[in-house]
Amino acid sequence: MGVLTVTMTGLRDQIVSSRQARVALRGDLVRQTGERRLRVSALCAGFARDRAGAHRAWFGPKLVEGQTAERPQPRRHEPAPEPVSAPAAQPSGAPLPRAKGRFFKGFKKH
Numbered sequence: 001m002g003v004l005t006v007t008m009t010g011l012r013d014q015i016v017s018s019r020q021a022r023v024a025l026r027g028d029l030v031r032q033t034g035e036r037r038l039r040v041s042a043l044c045a046g047f048a049r050d051r052a053g054a055h056r057a058w059f060g061p062k063l064v065e066g067q068t069a070e071r072p073q074p075r076r077h078e079p080a081p082e083p084v085s086a087p088a089a090q091p092s093g094a095p096l097p098r099a100k101g102r103f104f105k106g107f108k109k110h
Contacts, residue, residue, distance in 0.1 A: 056062075
């Protein structure tokens with residue numbers, strides 16, 4: 001009976017230590033998840049600020065309600081010169097021939 005008692009006590013101690021390790025791991029995961037959420041939120045806010053700044057740079061400042069202002073005219077760029085290409089590189093205007101047969105032949109019955 002003594003060997004069984006010692007073995008059961010050792011098993012109980014292993015179970016308790018495994019439970020404590022699991023609780024500690026879960027606590028670390030919860031803490032890391034909260035930290036990661038804060039970092040991702042800060043990163044998304046930074047992206048939103050950068051995007052808003054780029055929008056202001058391209059389209060001008062947003063209009064506030066009650067104010068009237070003319071929308072700035074879009075910038076005009078000179079058209080780029082057309083590239084010279086070989087005649088063989090031009091796609092033909094003829095449609096491709098239709099594929100023969102069905103795409104799905106159905107289920108085989110066994």
